[in-house]
Amino acid sequence: MSTVQDYIDKNIETFQGQLFELLRIPSVSTDSSRKSDVQKAAGFLSTQLKEIGLDKVTVHETPGHPIITAEKIVNENRPTVLIYGHYDVQPPDPEELWDTPPFEPTIKNGRVYARGASDDKGQSFTHIKSVESYLQTGTELPVNVKFILEGEEEIGSPNLVPFIKENKDLLSCDMVLISDTAMFGEDQPSITYGLRGLAYMEVHVQGPNRDLHSGVYGGAVNNPANVLADIISKLKDEDGVIQIDGFYDDVEPLTPEMREAYSKLPHDEEAYKKDLDLKEVFGEKGYSTLERASARPTLDVNGLWSGYQKEGAKTVLPAKASAKISMRLVPDQHPDKIAKLFEKQVLSLAPDSVTVNVEAHHGGHPVVIDLDYYGLKAAAQAFEDVYEKEALYSREGGSIPIVADFQKILGVNSILMGFGLTKDALHSPNESFSLKDFHRGIKTSARFLELLPEYS
């Protein structure tokens, strides 16, 4: 094994350089003007997969952005690991808050700053380099390896599920390996065994057919921005409890065992507040910060817009007001059911003086994996061997809808081997990724592939 690990140590700077090349490609999947950049990122990765020696490297065109698959089958009797990652990134907005250009990777204090550094280019690249380290040193892979890399994760993976359904044989495996989550803390490896689901909605309130002079019409014509504020306000009460009829019906309550496990996870509330410059945290009454952030459902405004937003004063009564609102879900909430409940509630709150329209964006199912699963145990041991520290088991508040899809379509669990940190600032300006964790990530991946047969 030292051959593989030595290769990683020796080539880490080359690996970094390759990652930076990938980070320079602004593969923003939600921005249609970036379509060719997303293609370019796909081209870069398929070339990588070929160069490291994988078989059947294929770029599958879809109605949206391409899906890349590749594989190396060494022995039909060994476990097969399907490695999933995404090469698309969130938009860099607001770009003016970046200290360095979002698509020019910059190293500072051992971290690389760039959009996608952690989510998910940096993290998913670890596995490509880990597999390379077997193939390029002539070391036999301990397991069969398959890759599936998509370019639409940040827009809800609209084409991935149909692809998986149509390519069950190509993708057949014993488990999925995903690095798209965070470790519990710095130098504190952890395995994520639970994820929240998502229902992402958009609400449009239309008042008059045109922007009006607020002096001439104000007071007599309902203001869609005021109405939107009313609607949003009524979706939660003062204790942070969501006020959508039926919203909590399918929520699995936290067991006393789960709550005890949560209470054992290290958490410094003062440091948490200080990091965010907050006087106080706020969330659903009766739950701790960690529980609120991962084991309880939420409702958050993600975007809000209406009327005049520039400098100075414009006395307009806006014709329209809109909001993007998403809900994080926990087992056994169903995103489609929640989307319908949301729409029903919002429409019930709409007065006759405006027209309200509710639109559903993508959704995702929540997931919790059994703590006794052998893949989880092998992953924990791999972390321990590389990080020289026991791995913890935690749940994440974010959503990786594909985890539920893999379970449903391929019937397999996903191992969430996160190398990120919460301070990576995913989806925010100045996203970054620790280069040390990039390095240890590659080594942990290689060690995991080595340990897996022993645990199966």
Next chain:
Amino acid sequence: MSTVQDYIDKNIETFQGQLFELLRIPSVSTDSSRKSDVQKAAGFLSTQLKEIGLDKVTVHETPGHPIITAEKIVNENRPTVLIYGHYDVQPPDPEELWDTPPFEPTIKNGRVYARGASDDKGQSFTHIKSVESYLQTGTELPVNVKFILEGEEEIGSPNLVPFIKENKDLLSCDMVLISDTAMFGEDQPSITYGLRGLAYMEVHVQGPNRDLHSGVYGGAVNNPANVLADIISKLKDEDGVIQIDGFYDDVEPLTPEMREAYSKLPHDEEAYKKDLDLKEVFGEKGYSTLERASARPTLDVNGLWSGYQKEGAKTVLPAKASAKISMRLVPDQHPDKIAKLFEKQVLSLAPDSVTVNVEAHHGGHPVVIDLDYYGLKAAAQAFEDVYEKEALYSREGGSIPIVADFQKILGVNSILMGFGLTKDALHSPNESFSLKDFHRGIKTSARFLELLPEYS
């Protein structure tokens, strides 16, 4: 009197030609590249004032655009009317939406299309021609007349108030006459006896120090956009009543006379709703649409912004949310006092989990003139004599800050003798002014000057 009115009828085409000359000058006050055009318009008008026979015609330079004054004092014992107007115009943008060039006056269906046709070149020019009709026919002016014409109305008249303060003697008068408003309807003369004031505020809600991933932090960190919605929602109740402590303390209730005047105004609620594509109007309970739109104070969101506003979905918990919110005021509300009450209320609604900041933009005082005021009665009679229809008394929902300033500094009322129509498209593409109303406007002005001594 028929000499004066005959002169007007005989010379109306000449007057139109002179107005068109003025309309051809693109005196856009906000556009610094148009500075010489604004000067040119001032020059054109001062020449006019001299040519018709006024005394002491002076172009006063200011740090911005010039102010023109002139006068004709006939008898110290007669009332003095100060005629106010502005010769600057709004920018023509978006120019591509004009059917004919904005600075090439074009006649279509009895209307002249040009930027400034109604606001305020066409309307204010009526009074110059009315005074000319006395002076050029050798008819003694029934009252003393003064003019003040400014070139900065469309940019908030920054130099006018200081000028008035420094020139109280020059401008001393018994009343101000302004034509810069609309009649209640086509062929329906009306006197505007009230204007609302304004307090324009901006609210900023700061949550965490950076945009966060709504999966990782959602539920545990308060969302500033949700908080902003809560705050806005709490500023009005379900009956449209504003919930700011002390907000209504100084509001003068509508008198039975005022409500009667309102009830006389023609108003077709179905046509009003159809024009705006609204199923229902909405406003403060217990008041009619016309009362709500002009005699009652309001609170409207003018702008709203937070988080991700573009296409698709971004799962961000925004760091900040902001709103522009303005309140229209009625006598005796004071804009500064209301601004303070607003700030206090908003801050009291802010939870500890966010930081809320309130900023005041400009304000303006509301004005209502006593319905028994002799100037109003003379104006109504003048309208009736020329239009052969009873003039109605109405209030406008918008603000003309200078009216309150004249009251405060010179201690006089303003007669708002509007000859425009709401369909004139002020500040919009294809601004126009009825040539028939230009003609009747000159005659009404002349008749008003004639009637005034009888009513005083």
